[in-house]
Amino acid sequence: xxxxxxxxxxxITDENSHVVLRLENVCLEIxxxxxxxxxxxSTLIRSVTGGRLNRKRxxxxxxxxANVSCTxxxxxxxxxxxxxxAGKSTFLRLVSGIYQHSRGLFExxxxxxxxxxxxxxxxxxxxxxxxxxxxxxxxxxxxLGFEAFCHDVVTFSGLGxxxxxxxxTYSQGMAARLMFAVLTGSRHxxxxxxxxxxxxxxxxxEKAKVRLESFLASAGTLFLASHSDDLLKRFCRRGLxxxxxxxxxxxxxxxxxxHYHTSQG
Amino acid sequence: MTVFASSVSAPxxxxxxxxxxxxxxxxxxxxxxxxxxxxxxxxxxxxxxxxWLGLSNLFSIGVLAAVYGTVFKVQNFxxxxxxxxxxxxxxxxxxxxxxxxxxxxxHNRDHLHNINxxxxxxxxxxxxxxLQTFLQSFLMVLLALSFFQHNLLLNLLLLGWLPLLNLFLxxxxxxxxxxxxxxxxxxxYQLVPIVLQLVFLLSPILYExxxxxxxxxxxxxxxxxxILSPVRHTLMxxxxxxxxGLVLLAVNALGIWIAIRLLNSERRNIPxxx
Numbered sequence: 001x002x003x004x005x006x007x008x009x010x011x012i013t014d015e016n017s018h019v020v021l022r023l024e025n026v027c028l029e030i031x032x033x034x035x036x037x038x039x040x041x042s043t044l045i046r047s048v049t050g051g052r053l054n055r056k057r058x059x060x061x062x063x064x065x066a067n068v069s070c071t072x073x074x075x076x077x078x079x080x081x082x083x084x085x086a087g088k089s090t091f092l093r094l095v096s097g098i099y100q101h102s103r104g105l106f107e108x109x110x111x112x113x114x115x116x117x118x119x120x121x122x123x124x125x126x127x128x129x130x131x132x133x134x135x136x137x138x139x140x141x142x143x144l145g146f147e148a149f150c151h152d153v154v155t156f157s158g159l160g161x162x163x164x165x166x167x168x169t170y171s172q173g174m175a176a177r178l179m180f181a182v183l184t185g186s187r188h189x190x191x192x193x194x195x196x197x198x199x200x201x202x203x204x205x206e207k208a209k210v211r212l213e214s215f216l217a218s219a220g221t222l223f224l225a226s227h228s229d230d231l232l233k234r235f236c237r238r239g240l241x242x243x244x245x246x247x248x249x250x251x252x253x254x255x256x257x258x259h260y261h262t263s264q265g
Numbered sequence: 266m267t268v269f270a271s272s273v274s275a276p277x278x279x280x281x282x283x284x285x286x287x288x289x290x291x292x293x294x295x296x297x298x299x300x301x302x303x304x305x306x307x308x309x310x311x312x313x314x315x316x317w318l319g320l321s322n323l324f325s326i327g328v329l330a331a332v333y334g335t336v337f338k339v340q341n342f343x344x345x346x347x348x349x350x351x352x353x354x355x356x357x358x359x360x361x362x363x364x365x366x367x368x369x370x371x372h373n374r375d376h377l378h379n380i381n382x383x384x385x386x387x388x389x390x391x392x393x394x395x396l397q398t399f400l401q402s403f404l405m406v407l408l409a410l411s412f413f414q415h416n417l418l419l420n421l422l423l424l425g426w427l428p429l430l431n432l433f434l435x436x437x438x439x440x441x442x443x444x445x446x447x448x449x450x451x452x453x454y455q456l457v458p459i460v461l462q463l464v465f466l467l468s469p470i471l472y473e474x475x476x477x478x479x480x481x482x483x484x485x486x487x488x489x490x491x492i493l494s495p496v497r498h499t500l501m502x503x504x505x506x507x508x509x510g511l512v513l514l515a516v517n518a519l520g521i522w523i524a525i526r527l528l529n530s531e532r533r534n535i536p537x538x539x
Binding site: 096113116125126130137142143 | 294295298299302303305306307309375376377378379380381449532533534536537538
């Protein structure tokens, strides 16, 4: 949830800036639910055999993030770099509180807003306006300022009176425009953005690009996961390179990209 | 500077029940709104809208009262209709809440992986949805049954709050426990409808408790019936069973505490179980 609107344009921070996030040797282990662990029968057998079969209880575990350590200060623009499955999206989910770490120290001093999802929280049977309202309530907790927000979203998305129709009647482009306008309609202290968060049809792209740039620039602190060097160079100054769930490089974006491309061969 | 999300180191510290409840209260407008939106979506494009909730119950009550009133050769049909009607509308709500619970997190899988809401949000939204459904159908059924027993609405307004409060609290924690167990043990999804059907047949809803004879003890240990019975008794007899009501209140408070504690301890694993 957004507590205060914070607009910091600075991309370069110094040691005096407030620490926003601190991670020390953070691990995230994902339990793999197997038939063994999910069956009532095996649980009952374990309970009547005095736990002798407990060896199997834990099942398989995937270490999604291992010994991740970094400190992020207010105003920093951090690029998350790595191939698919390297741990970028998991890291975004961890810092934004969607996933909880298994081990290590994790401190978050500001709310981190995730921009990973691409669907509304309400049913597609409901109107676009209700979808906007649900999102606004979810991020703000109340309806103060909703009218202005709604007006901005409807104007920017160009939906007009279509906003009163069920979302399921929208074309893919209309739905994407509405989603984009809703997600970029508020400012956040700290953003965790996945590149998959797109702008919809190509005719809308140029208009959306300007809004996206303004939106990302308005965030106090930014985490941006992307495979696009151009996008990262436009918004970020620091780079974290991920490989197999660990941070293998932490430094300036330029050096981080060099490190990544060199390691890719 | 205050730590916003968490300041934890190994071993992982579990969030307190009190804090979870406080956060749940703060987000009340969100889960109530999304639950209302679900109700609206459910009846969108229907002519009668949410009236269907009450109508479907009234159809069931009418048919079952006619059939079982004849089968059981009831002496006083008027009393039987009210007895069956109140029992059935409460049972249908409990049954709907419990039977949908094992798959609750599964249905919210995408949100659990992409939105940083505490999982309690989804349980509260479901609870609010069940409450809204119940209130709409219950009031309509009550109005219809008032034709047979005129003081039902008066009894509801003057005395019905304690048994209804117990019903509402039960509708939160019992399905939540089922939901948490269902996320871990998939068999529960298959098991719950079977158990509910058996419990319905064992519960004095279509018949009176005295008809169970030597089997009457089954009703005493049946938690669903213990919640349902005071609602019906209070509305029909016009008296509150204070002792029973207060014990149930304490049980519900304990149930909520246990369910939220379990939710907090399972929170880390929930996205990966669905």
